[in-house]
Amino acid sequence: MPANGHVTPQNAKAPAVVEVNILSEDDQAINPADHYGVTPDYSIQVNGRNTIYSNEYIESKYMYEMNHCDVDHQAKEVKITPRKYQYNFRTKRQVQRTGVMLVGWGGNNGSTVTGAIIANRDKITWMRKEGEQFPNYYGSLTQSTTIRLGSNNEGKEIHIPFNTILPMLHPNDIVIGGWDINGANIGEAMERACVFDYALQEKLKPKLSKLKPLPSIYYPDFIAANQEDRANNLIPKGTKQQDLEHLRNDIRTFKRNNNLEKVIILWTANTERYTDVRPGLNTTKEEVLQSIADNDDEISPSNIFACAAILENCPYINGSPQNTLVPGIIELAEKHNVFIGGDDFKSGQTKLKSVLADFLVSAGLKLESIVSYNHLGNNDGKNLSAPQQFRSKEISKSNVVDDMVGANHLLYDKKTNEHPDHVVVIKYVPFVKDSKRAMDEYISSIFMNGINTIAIHNTCEDSLLASPLIIDLVILTELMTRITYST
Incomplete structure (x- = not known):
């Protein structure tokens, strides 16, 4: 450890480029039959005319396809025009110190x-x-995550470590x-x-x-x-x-x-x-x-x-x-x-909220009410116990459902700006320290005006969730x- 007060790496060199190495059939016995894992031993090489490798760069061409929509309200008609945009990407291979x-x-x-x-x-x-x-x-x-790269001749999917897709x-x-x-x-x-x-x-x-x-x-x-x-x-x-x-x-x-x-x-x-x-x-x-x-x-x-x-x-x-x-x-x-x-x-309760709210609305259920309660005992909780600082956090926690609500006009009336009730409460409880408690209640209207309620208790180790992010x-x-x- 140097005396300059900073954490420094032991071996300050750029990581080697890695190749895909398919695990052996014996190793695959412990994995699902339709999947292959890979180890980060060798480089990933794309064989195709749209990707060029040099010592300094990886250059690739990518065709992005999207639909342009023209809405004619008078004729009540939507015309769709497929559009293509070509992007040329250049990635430096040498990781910076x-x-x-x-x-x-x-x-x-x-x-x-x-x-x-x-x-x-x-x-x-x-x-x-x-x-x-x-x-x-x-x-x-x-x-700690993998990406589906494609499949082999037997139709088995190939998954690679996230950090091997490009030099990182x-x-x-x-x-x-x-x-x-x-x-x-x-x-x-x-x-x-x-x-x-x-x-x-x-x-x-x-x-x-x-x-x-x-x-x-x-x-x-x-x-x-x-x-x-x-x-x-x-x-x-x-x-x-x-x-x-x-x-x-x-x-x-x-x-x-x-x-x-x-x-x-x-x-x-x-x-x-x-x-x-x-x-x-x-x-x-x-x-x-x-x-x-x-x-x-x-x-x-x-x-x-x-x-x-x-x-x-x-x-x-x-x-x-x-x-x-x-x-x-x-x-x-x-x-x-x-x-x-x-x-x-957004590493704990808010992360879960964004996923669960999206799941409910995407399933055609009308999310009517979200009530989120937190208590935590670290210095973040102490600071958030003041009204103005809490308001910043409240806005952040509340905004995560806006896009999914705005995307479904069948469930939520845009003319009246219909939106689920949403309440966020944060309390400072010193005893629990960094181990935040989050309690959520999600109430949805379901088929034939029935009511569905989901209640969740989540112990969020605040810093252990935020640090990897x-x-x-x-x-x-x-x-x-x-x-x-x-x-």
Whole structure:
């Protein structure tokens, strides 16, 4: 572990390109008869005129087909015209040496991501009553899921690991750093989070205690007042323009000290209240930068971090439900050709809600009421106990059903803007710590006006569900920066 306060990979080299290796018939005996698994030993090679390989690039042509619909309301007629669009994709094969700077590194998510990567990288095992435990990346789409690639001559489907479809960054090679308003080192933050088994904490603490977050910016109006006692690791008080320049310098220093090609900035800090969106403040890139220069009160910490990332050509990922990505910041990112995205991780109750609501409506059942109750005891729950911060989360949790309701005018009358009743409750209960309890009730009208009720109790290990998504976001964002396309 280097003394620079960042987690670095042991072997800083690009991962080898992998080929498909079909498991033997003996190995397949344990698998379903109609499927073949593959191991990531060799490269995947597409044999076709639309894909070209060179040492530097994978180039491919893709024909995207869609239907254009013309609706004639007078004739009550819909005319469909098939359309084709050709896209040319170019992917750089060399994975970049990549670091992520977490805003809120000392929080539960930050310490969990860091500890998990070190445990996997160093193959740390630990004991609990069920026996010896081994680290893994369960919950990560890139590391723990497969993709159906096609079928062989016998008609058996071929499934490959997600991360072998294109050259991807390995999580063990991610360099981690970041900021936090609290000065606890990452070892202390891990203990405070109460996420990992104690035996694992004991093995990780000597490594994590060497890591300390950089001072961060703190504008009390944007997060709950109950966070003030944590704010002991702050950038010296100055103007918002000075804060922006300070963060840009932090990013440059992190990139230089770790010899990185790409740095990704990811917000996993406290949920902020919504900021105003209005002309003169943040509707254009010029307004945003001028508002920062003017030290405007409505410029939030996440606005500053997003602008710093964009101006340093670093992708910015927003992992909280506040409206960081205002129109002016989106325009600034477009000007600098920088990836931005995100409006909450949605890793537990909200993820389940989006799937279950879609299932019910797609089955032709009229979802009438969704009532969601949560209680949790981590610092996220403490911050969300304040009304303005809760409102940001409430909007995020409520919006997930809008698209599926809007897509079915047979069940929901668009003229009256008919929509299911939707209530979200979040309570802070310190005793449960990071182990969030989520209780949901879904009431639907069914055949011949019957009523169906589904009630769910879900224990969501908050950070253990969110952390693999953070890893995926970093991996996929790095991949996206190596892909260009033309039409």
